[in-house]
Amino acid sequence: MPRKIKKIKYCPRGHSSEDFAYFDAHGRNMIYSDGNCDLCTKERFIQEFKTWSSGNVNIDKIIRESQINNRCEKLHWIPYDNLQNIEHIADGGHGSVYSAKIENGLKRKWHFIKQDWEYEILGIEVALKEIKDFRYDIAEFLKVSKIMDNYDCIGISKNPSTQNCIIITDLDDDLHNCLTKTFWDLEWETKIEVLASIAECLGNLHGKNLVHCSLHSGNILKERKFKIYDLRIDLDLCKLESDLILNSNNKNNKIYGLIPYIPPEVLRGSRFSKKGDIYSFGGIMYEIVTAQRPFADQAHDTYLMIDICNGVRPKVPDFMLNWIPEWYLDLMYQCWSDDPSERPTAIGLADLFREISDKIYDDIVDNNVMRQLKIADENQKNTSKSQKQELFELFSYSSKLHPQSRYIGRYIHTLHGLCDSLEEIKSGKSSDPNLLLKSNKSSTSNINTREIDEETDMLAKISLVG
Numbered sequence: 001m002p003r004k005i006k007k008i009k010y011c012p013r014g015h016s017s018e019d020f021a022y023f024d025a026h027g028r029n030m031i032y033s034d035g036n037c038d039l040c041t042k043e044r045f046i047q048e049f050k051t052w053s054s055g056n057v058n059i060d061k062i063i064r065e066s067q068i069n070n071r072c073e074k075l076h077w078i079p080y081d082n083l084q085n086i087e088h089i090a091d092g093g094h095g096s097v098y099s100a101k102i103e104n105g106l107k108r109k110w111h112f113i114k115q116d117w118e119y120e121i122l123g124i125e126v127a128l129k130e131i132k133d134f135r136y137d138i139a140e141f142l143k144v145s146k147i148m149d150n151y152d153c154i155g156i157s158k159n160p161s162t163q164n165c166i167i168i169t170d171l172d173d174d175l176h177n178c179l180t181k182t183f184w185d186l187e188w189e190t191k192i193e194v195l196a197s198i199a200e201c202l203g204n205l206h207g208k209n210l211v212h213c214s215l216h217s218g219n220i221l222k223e224r225k226f227k228i229y230d231l232r233i234d235l236d237l238c239k240l241e242s243d244l245i246l247n248s249n250n251k252n253n254k255i256y257g258l259i260p261y262i263p264p265e266v267l268r269g270s271r272f273s274k275k276g277d278i279y280s281f282g283g284i285m286y287e288i289v290t291a292q293r294p295f296a297d298q299a300h301d302t303y304l305m306i307d308i309c310n311g312v313r314p315k316v317p318d319f320m321l322n323w324i325p326e327w328y329l330d331l332m333y334q335c336w337s338d339d340p341s342e343r344p345t346a347i348g349l350a351d352l353f354r355e356i357s358d359k360i361y362d363d364i365v366d367n368n369v370m371r372q373l374k375i376a377d378e379n380q381k382n383t384s385k386s387q388k389q390e391l392f393e394l395f396s397y398s399s400k401l402h403p404q405s406r407y408i409g410r411y412i413h414t415l416h417g418l419c420d421s422l423e424e425i426k427s428g429k430s431s432d433p434n435l436l437l438k439s440n441k442s443s444t445s446n447i448n449t450r451e452i453d454e455e456t457d458m459l460a461k462i463s464l465v466g
């Protein structure tokens, strides 16, 4: 076994760095030098600051700080011509998503012997999110990513023809797509594992006083090569709770998100809170047991918002009730409580799902929670695949998805914002600005994405309402 010894290493420029060198049994040094020096690397990055700019001082500042301060995970300014094989994947709430290859890789470390950069992720596929929504604050996203040590964000680029900024991240699949593909093969063990993983991610966010504000199954991501429960949450619209409180003097006229996942208090115009994220989590619990997103069979309009505020919640199809433990349904409806203080906390959910997951692993059935789970799992296993498919066709995703449902982020008028015209909308005298006009608009997306906000439609509709 080689011995591991701490020693001081010097680069040709005289920078010293403490490093580990390995010696074999005879005391011979096995690794002399890797030709890298963190300080030389930092100096080279600083020298190159003048060679690029995103056009936004706040974004430049965050990228530069990460190149100076982060020893490992740095953000990069990525010239557009380094992105090759660009293919459109889908349109999202803030812009469009593409896949691309990073042709020449990213600068990793300065090699003082070769006097050149060493590159990483050469030719690797990544996701490009071209931001077309001028209200979306990229610097804010980068700030939150930094707080959460989110290594999924690789860097920023700019499309020279549109002048839009592009956020470059790992190429991931979203939970909705994973569930659609694998739902009938999922056992309770995996479902609980998935929920434990999401609740833990949410608990981490809340622990750092961040509120997600837009949690749904399209925002929960999985690296393609990983298992379904190796999840992370797209930080998208994440905000510091203190900033939300500062901005909450007045009620909101508009909010961004998906109506079925937005808690009633926010639909009414109040600010988003950690308890609001828990309401959204209820929507994910629903999809995990039904393979449906909440309110898939209804138009996502102002009428639905009023219904939600009056206590209407998504229903679990009767034929599925045998496959779901009663405590699970109770917990899901508790997340959906109209009173935010009655909803559980993310940490509470994470602890509960983790404890159940551990018991499933050790095959411990010591209480009612575990007994109900075992029965539900057996009931589901005892239903043949053909029976399941038959039932599913009756309750099929494609046939039941309402043409005016929308699972892609958009700006929504709150009931507070609509208060003057609400009676007219209800009586049909005014058109509903929250109703989608395009009935043939597909709302499926196959990756980490939300479709383009139909802002022009929205503006037309606002002028219709007056």
Ligand SMILES: [Zn+2]
Pocket (backbone or CB within 6 Å): 011, 012, 013, 014, 015, 037, 038, 039, 040, 041, 112
């Ligand atoms: Zn050096």
